[in-house]
Every structure is written in C-alpha cells, then in structure tokens.
Amino acid sequence: MADREVDFLLVGGGMASAHCAAELRRRGAEGSVLLAGREPEPPYERPPISKEYLRGDAGREDAHVNGGRSWYEENGVELLTGKNVMGLDLEARTAKIQGGEEVGFGKALLGTGAMVNILRVEGAENEGIHYLRAFGNADAIRADAEAAEHVVLIGGSYIGCEVAASLTARGRKCTIVAMEDVALSRTFGEDAGRWFQGQLEEHGVTFHGGETLSAFEGDGRVRAVVTESGLAIECDAVVVGAGVRPDAMLAQRAGIEVGDGGIVCDSKLETSAPGVYAAGDCCSYESVVHGRRIHVEHWDVAMQQGIHAAANMLGAGADYEVVPYFFSDLADWASLEYVGPAYEWDREVWRGDRDSGEFSVWYLQGDRVAGCLSVGRSEELAEARQMIAERTPFD
Numbered sequence: 516m517a518d519r520e521v522d523f524l525l526v527g528g529g530m531a532s533a534h535c536a537a538e539l540r541r542r543g544a545e546g547s548v549l550l551a552g553r554e555p556e557p558p559y560e561r562p563p564i565s566k567e568y569l570r571g572d573a574g575r576e577d578a579h580v581n582g583g584r585s586w587y588e589e590n591g592v593e594l595l596t597g598k599n600v601m602g603l604d605l606e607a608r609t610a611k612i613q614g615g616e617e618v619g620f621g622k623a624l625l626g627t628g629a630m631v632n633i634l635r636v637e638g639a640e641n642e643g644i645h646y647l648r649a650f651g652n653a654d655a656i657r658a659d660a661e662a663a664e665h666v667v668l669i670g671g672s673y674i675g676c677e678v679a680a681s682l683t684a685r686g687r688k689c690t691i692v693a694m695e696d697v698a699l700s701r702t703f704g705e706d707a708g709r710w711f712q713g714q715l716e717e718h719g720v721t722f723h724g725g726e727t728l729s730a731f732e733g734d735g736r737v738r739a740v741v742t743e744s745g746l747a748i749e750c751d752a753v754v755v756g757a758g759v760r761p762d763a764m765l766a767q768r769a770g771i772e773v774g775d776g777g778i779v780c781d782s783k784l785e786t787s788a789p790g791v792y793a794a795g796d797c798c799s800y801e802s803v804v805h806g807r808r809i810h811v812e813h814w815d816v817a818m819q820q821g822i823h824a825a826a827n828m829l830g831a832g833a834d835y836e837v838v839p840y841f842f843s844d845l846a847d848w849a850s851l852e853y854v855g856p857a858y859e860w861d862r863e864v865w866r867g868d869r870d871s872g873e874f875s876v877w878y879l880q881g882d883r884v885a886g887c888l889s890v891g892r893s894e895e896l897a898e899a900r901q902m903i904a905e906r907t908p909f910d
C-alpha cells in the first residue's frame with residue numbers, strides 16, 4: 516500500500532520533466548503532479564554551464580526552467596529536489612523515493628538524463644581533472660581555472676570546444692586534445708569543422724587532433740596530459756568532454772526495455788511499460804521522420820519531448836515528429852545551429868560565405884536533406900527542417 520497517490524510522476528529534475536510539468540498544466544490537467552529530482556536545484560538549463568555561467572556572465576537563476584521554484588508552487592506542481600527516485604514497481608505502480616516514502620502513480624515520465632563518460636586512464640585520480648554536467652562542476656572548474664596557467668580540454672566535440680572558448684575568453688591558455696583530426700567534425704564533417712577550429716585557433720586555442728589520451732601525470736594534482744603518440748602537455752587543470760551515456764538505470768532495474776541508446780520508446784515516446792513515457796537524454800525513440808530509432812542529447816529535444824510526452828499522457832496518442840534542433844556557441848566568436856541529425860551523408864552543399872562567417876552547409880544523402888548547419892543564416896533552418904520532415908528532394 517503506497518503512502519500516497521499522484522496522477523503524474525515525473526522522475527528527474529531536468530529540462531524534460533520541467534517542460535512536461537508545464538505542458539500538463541498548460542493543457543488544463545487538474546491531477547496531482549510530483550516532480551522528483553536528485554539535484555538540490557530546481558530544474559535548470561545546462562547550456563549556460565559551459566558558456567555564460569562558466570564565464571561568470573550569468574547566474575544560476577538565469578538558467579532555471581519555468582522561472583524557478585515559485586512557478587511550481589503557483590501551479591500546484593510538487594517539486595522534490597535533492598531526492599532520488601530509488602525504484603519503480605510497475606505492477607503496483609509505485610515509486611520508492613529517497614527517504615523511504617512510497618508514492619503510487621497513474622502515469623509517469625522518465626526524464627533521467629545522461630551521465631558523463633569517465634576516463635579510467637593512469638593518473639585519473641589526480642586532483643584538477645574535471646567533468647562537466649552540473650552547476651557544481653562549473654563552479655569547481657571556474658575556481659581551478661582562476662589559478663591555472665594552462666588548461667587542457669580532452670575531447671574535440673561541444674564540451675571541449677565550448678569550455679576552451681569560455682576559459683580563453685576569461686584569459687586562460689587552453690589546449691584541446693582530441694581523437695578526431697578536426698574539431699567538431701564528427702557532427703559537421705571536416706570542412707565545417709575546420710572553420711570552427713579556425714575560430715578557436717584565431718583566438719589562441721591550440722588544437723591537437725588525432726591524439727588518444729594515454730595518461731595523466733601528477734603529484735596528487737594533475738601536471739600533464741600524455742597521449743599515445745608521445746605528446747606530453749603540461750597543465751594545471753583538465754576538463755574532460757568525452758561524451759555521455761543515457762541514464763537508464765532506474766528503468767532497467769524496473770524491467771523496462773533499455774537499449775544502447777537509452778530507454779526504448781515507441782514513436783509516441785511510450786516505454787515498454789504502458790503509461791510510462793521517457794523524454795530527453797535518456798530516451799531512444801522510433802523516429803517516423805528518420806525511419807529509424809534515434810537518440811539525441813540536446814536541449815531543444817529534451818524540451819520538445821517533455822512537452823510531447825505530456826500531451827500523450829493526457830491521451831493525444833501522437834507520434835513525435837519534431838526534427839531535432841540544437842545550437843552551440845564558442846564564446847561570442849561563433850554561434851551555430853543545426854537540424855538533422857545527419858548520420859550519413861554523401862554530399863555537402865555550402866551556401867553563403869565562410870570568410871564573412873555567414874554560411875550554411877546542407878548535408879545530403881542522395882537527393883534528400885539529412886541535416887543542415889547554419890552559422891548566421893538561421894532563416895534557412897525552417898526550410899531545411901521541412902525538407903527533412905517531408906523528404907523533399909534537394910535541387
């Protein structure tokens with residue numbers, strides 16, 4: 516017998532859950548809503564923590580979703596922060612909350628997000644080696660970077676490049692060590708990647724591509740990053756951006772189907788447990804747009820999926836058909852936006868002028884648009900989105 520019952524249980528205090536709560540109320544749902552997250556903070560947006568917040572240009576409150584705690588009070592959404600959901604019993608339809616309370620639920624959303632990949636190489640125990648997922652990590656990086664002369668970033672994707680840009684803008688010397696030959700090339704290809712890398716280098720960031728980390732050296736505190744090719748780069752702090760993996764532990768323990776890309780959902784974002792949905796970084800869904808199962812770890816997707824799951828929890832029964840969108844900023848040197856994602860492409864069409872920093876790249880698979888990158892040409896993204904969704908031939 517549960518201690519109490521709620522109509523809607525939202526697990527995880529991130530973008531997906533926060534937007535699901537807001538959409539439930541926006542659609543007039545009158546049932547009780549409980550949002551439980553393990554972080555001490557009310558749900559917040561993570562993009563600023565590698566950008567404005569890391570640079571000291573924005574505060575925590577600026578990132579709060581729905582305007583912070585008062586919204587939840589005013590809208591009758593119970594917000595439990597600093598509380599883990601320890602287990603789900605799908606037969607009894609109850610959740611065990613940290614502290615021992617057992618809550619019965621009608622419908623549930625799993626918005627448990629993702630966990631950073633930890634590098635387990637020699638010397639990984641040295642102080643001064645950071646990962647970045649939450650405000651607390653950004654505070655620790657900022658404090659270390661203040662005292663550091665040289666910071667090494669491991670990883671040539673968003674986190675490595677964004678943090679290098681932010682810390683360089685704060686006057687630190689930064690070096691990126693990456694497995695890929697060219698920055699950001701995994702998503703955008705080498706041509707566009709070279710443009711972004713050029714922006715980083717012009718502002719003083721050093722980029723070592725094609726390098727595999729072999730060890731950290733230190734005396735209790737990290738002093739150097741060593742690669743398999745024999746590079747040894749002295750430093751006083753390291754930030755690792757080696758990707759994330761979906762946090763599907765709760766789902767898995769409850770017996771919900773989980774795959775490599777996260778919690779397995781159908782095209783309506785419903786998991787293998789009826790009435791239990793997943794959204795955001797933890798969710799792998801059957802995309803009708805892409806004709807395959809996909810998993811996307813981006814801000815807009817977490818928001819849109821949280822909103823969509825709310826509608827389906829209320830009976831809309833609709834496929835999730837939003838074409839994924841994301842953005843990234845390298846300090847105030849370069850901003851990109853992208854729709855897709857293009858997993859494969861055989862041709863790139865460039866429009867605009869890369870020298871003036873206003874261009875788009877259309878990633879084509881046969882005659883179909885698989886993705887589109889915009890730097891300063893946002894107006895093209897709506898067209899690209901439509902062409903991806905409708906599979907319109909590109910001419």
Ligand SMILES: Cc1cc2nc3c(=O)[nH]c(=O)nc-3n(C[C@H](O)[C@H](O)[C@H](O)COP(=O)(O)OP(=O)(O)OC[C@H]3O[C@@H](n4cnc5c(N)ncnc54)[C@H](O)[C@@H]3O)c2cc1C
Pocket residue numbers: 526527528529530531532551552553554560561562563564565598599600601626627628629647648649674762765794795796797812813814815817840841842843844
């Ligand atoms: C530094 C950084 C910069 C980023 N920049 C960009 C960007 O520029 N553009 C972009 O598009 N995307 C960006 N992203 C990605 C974007 O922030 C994520 O896609 C988004 O936060 C995903 O939201 P979510 O709600 O799925 O998960 P999260 O935001 O990870 O929230 C999930 C929450 O659930 C909690 N949780 C997990 N399990 C439990 C449990 N059992 N009980 C209770 N709580 C639980 C977690 O602790 C976490 O607080 C960035 C991410 C990071 C880390």
